[in-house]
Amino acid sequence: MAQGFSMTRKGVEATFERGEVVLLRELISDLVGRLDAGGAATPVGTDPLEAMTGISSAPVEAPVDPIVARLLPDAHATDKEVADEFRRLADGDLRASRVAAYSAVLEDLAAAPDGHVKINREEAEVWLRVINDLRLATGTVADVTEDLDYTDLDSLDPDDPRAAFLHLYDWLTWLQSRLLGVLTG
Amino acid sequence: MSTPTLTPERTQKSDVEPDIEPDVPWVTIVWNDPINLMDYVTYVFQQVFGYSKQKATKLMLDVHRKGRAVVSSGGREEMERDVIRLQEYGLWATFQKDNQ
Numbered sequence: 001m002a003q004g005f006s007m008t009r010k011g012v013e014a015t016f017e018r019g020e021v022v023l024l025r026e027l028i029s030d031l032v033g034r035l036d037a038g039g040a041a042t043p044v045g046t047d048p049l050e051a052m053t054g055i056s057s058a059p060v061e062a063p064v065d066p067i068v069a070r071l072l073p074d075a076h077a078t079d080k081e082v083a084d085e086f087r088r089l090a091d092g093d094l095r096a097s098r099v100a101a102y103s104a105v106l107e108d109l110a111a112a113p114d115g116h117v118k119i120n121r122e123e124a125e126v127w128l129r130v131i132n133d134l135r136l137a138t139g140t141v142a143d144v145t146e147d148l149d150y151t152d153l154d155s156l157d158p159d160d161p162r163a164a165f166l167h168l169y170d171w172l173t174w175l176q177s178r179l180l181g182v183l184t185g
Numbered sequence: 186m187s188t189p190t191l192t193p194e195r196t197q198k199s200d201v202e203p204d205i206e207p208d209v210p211w212v213t214i215v216w217n218d219p220i221n222l223m224d225y226v227t228y229v230f231q232q233v234f235g236y237s238k239q240k241a242t243k244l245m246l247d248v249h250r251k252g253r254a255v256v257s258s259g260g261r262e263e264m265e266r267d268v269i270r271l272q273e274y275g276l277w278a279t280f281q282k283d284n285q
Contacts, residue, residue: 075268077214077279086280090269097273125232132225132275139220146219173222180224 004178005124012124012182016115025109027134027168028102034068035095054092059084067137071098098133105130124183131176138169209282211264213257215248216277223249229274230256233267258283 005014016024047057062083063069072094075086104126108119119127142165156163215226223245230241234257247254256278257267264280271278 071275072272073277073279075265075272075279076281077216079281082281086265086268090265094269094272128225128228129274132221136220136275144219148219176222176225180222180228184224184228 004175005182006178007182007185010118011120012118012127012179014117014178016109016112016117018115021109021112021115023168024134025106027137028106028130031067031071031133031137032099032102034065035071035099050092054096056088056092058088060087060091062087067140070136070140071133101126101130102133121183124179128176128179128183131172131179135169135172135176138165138172142166142169144169209284210258211261211280212255212283213264213267213271213278213280214253215244215256215271216253216279217248217251218277221276226276229271229276233270233274 003015005012007013049055050057062074063072072087072091074080074083075090076082104123108117108123108127112118142162144166156166226245226248227238227241230236230244231238234241236244244254244256248256256271257264261280268278268280
């Protein structure tokens with residue numbers, strides 16, 4: 001079992017088992033793929049201004065992928081035009097900043113000898129956001145609702161496709177709570 | 186449920202007075218969702234807005250209990266920036282005119 005995060009004199013530390021390192025790496029890489037797949041209608045590189053600013057010159061579609069849709073929700077609750085305009089302006093930057101955060105955590109994992117991660121506070125804040133995104137992703141797939149009862153986890157039919165994601169979600173929730181405790185303690 | 190705004194009663198309309206739409210502020214709203222932890226939402230409000238833990242906790246509880254809450258107000262561009270920052274943290278944030 002992972003020790004979870006703790007604050008030491010050297011900074012924020014955590015020890016992950018090999019399987020957990022692989023899991024985190026795969027979950028994060030999956031999100032990188034989902035965010036890179038969509039994005040601005042205009043391919044990056046064809047419009048120099050767009051490449052510089054991250055702002056699309058063409059309309060940007062709302063994401064079809066339910067995970068990406070949760071990470072990048074409509075910015076206006078009722079006015080689709082306003083929501084679409086916001087997406088055109090912000091979508092590039094929002095995706096890029098997430099992918100940068102994911103890359104940073106992947107690097108921290110790659111640099112961790114035997115799964116022992118040592119990071120500073122600033123890096124730990126990036127981990128917090130990334131773990132939250134992983135919870136959003138797994139929670140969306142597992143169709144988590146407000147009244148999720150964790151005691152039900154063990155009674156889940158193992159053939160239920162949501163079961164695996166709920167277990168992941170549960171673990172990530174614990175991990176995030178530990179990290180939050182360290183950052184706010 | 187957004188913060189109620191009081192509109193002054195017009196008791197007399199002058200024909201000379203041009204119709205000026207009052208300068209409507211914009212607001213940023215955070216919506217409740219079943220995934221984000223309460224402690225996390227509180228933490229995000231402190232990080233993004235610099236609110237005290239007390240104020241951030243109150244806003245988080247508003248979101249949680251009422252389904253949504255106004256977390257900041259100001260000009261449109263300012264609200265768009267707030268939405269970007271909140272969405273970067275994975276919160277379900279939108280913006281709109283205050284009188285909607």
